Amino acid sequence: MQEAKDCTPVWEQTLSHFRDALAHRPMPGCGAAASVTASLGVALILKGLHLSQQHETSEVRRVLIDEGERLNEQLSPLADKDIAAFEELMSAFQMPQDTEHKKASRHRAIQQAAATAVDVPLATARLCQKALSLGERAGEHSEKQFASDTQAGGELLAAALRSVLLNVEANTDLLGSEAEKRRVQEAYDALKEQAVVLLTRI
Template identity: 45%
Template sequence: MNETSTLWQQTLAQFRDGTGSTLPTPGSGAAATVAACLGVALILKGLKLSQQRQPVTRHADLITVGERLQEALSTCADADVQAFANYLEADRQASGASAEGERRQQALNLAAANAVQIPIATAQLCLEALDLAVTATPLTVEPLRSDTLAGGRLVHGALGAVLTTVDADRNGLKSGDAREAARQMRDKLQQQADQRLAQLSATPVPPAMG
């Protein structure tokens, strides 16, 4: 993917087939981020329809938050693809002990750091989306609450999937301190996400309507 293209110009079938192909991108990070976007979309569906049926003051504010998160996550999906492509290119070019080789190694280190920072930033957005789901669920009319809960669960799963890329990519960081900081951050984010999921799971799901 070049700098002017975006995953969001593809059809769903193209994205599915590209993810399942032998090409390096899109990979797990982008796929997980797209899943998070869909989870937020389900939360937004519940909020928007609830606003039409039984409007309350907070609906508009929560919808604004959801739309901001959806846009930010969409950007992260593209950034993940670009970051991994940049890392592969930097890894291909990094070799030798010459000044040029040192410059290329610096570029590789920077690409490795970026490859870790993007999924961490994505996971932080997913955590915000889980907070949105927790807040939105009681403000969503009962027939639509299952969509909101499903959206929150989808976001939680996506967050966990994104963090698996941190586990893999942090090994490319040059500094041991940086690797440990990335590990601690991913553990903290997963713990916080699990707490939010527990809150969501405590919300009763109304019977399905025929």
């Protein structure tokens, strides 16, 4: 009997449940794992800012904290969006193709699903890029004892960005037009390059 799909939102699951789902189910996959990892990276950067703010209030630090909290609010739903996008893509691949009409319908469905399966990880990668930029600025306004937390947050974000781009790379060829493929490839190249540069500044 096929195992029932777990519809519990990622951030309402326990860590052990999410870990085990990664290990044993088709979904969640690397995109959802990368999104969660990115949120944890932002949290480590925020730790240095929050605890430094408790010792000495700074308006600049408050602005950075607000920026980090907004980034995590934006990152949080992307794990579930990634799961939904790839479930849609898998469903498209499973469509029947025993007639020419069904083959054409399946082909269109794959292209449409692939567009979402590329756009969601690109959105995650762009937020990781913004969070890496935050990490660079946060390091200047966090106390020295939190430097390792800030740097570790940057490492997690860079790893999340690189990981989520693997989904983009895997599905770009499924897109419907050459122009769309070029657009995605250009975004992919820029994000991957910027991640390396930003990480060295944290």
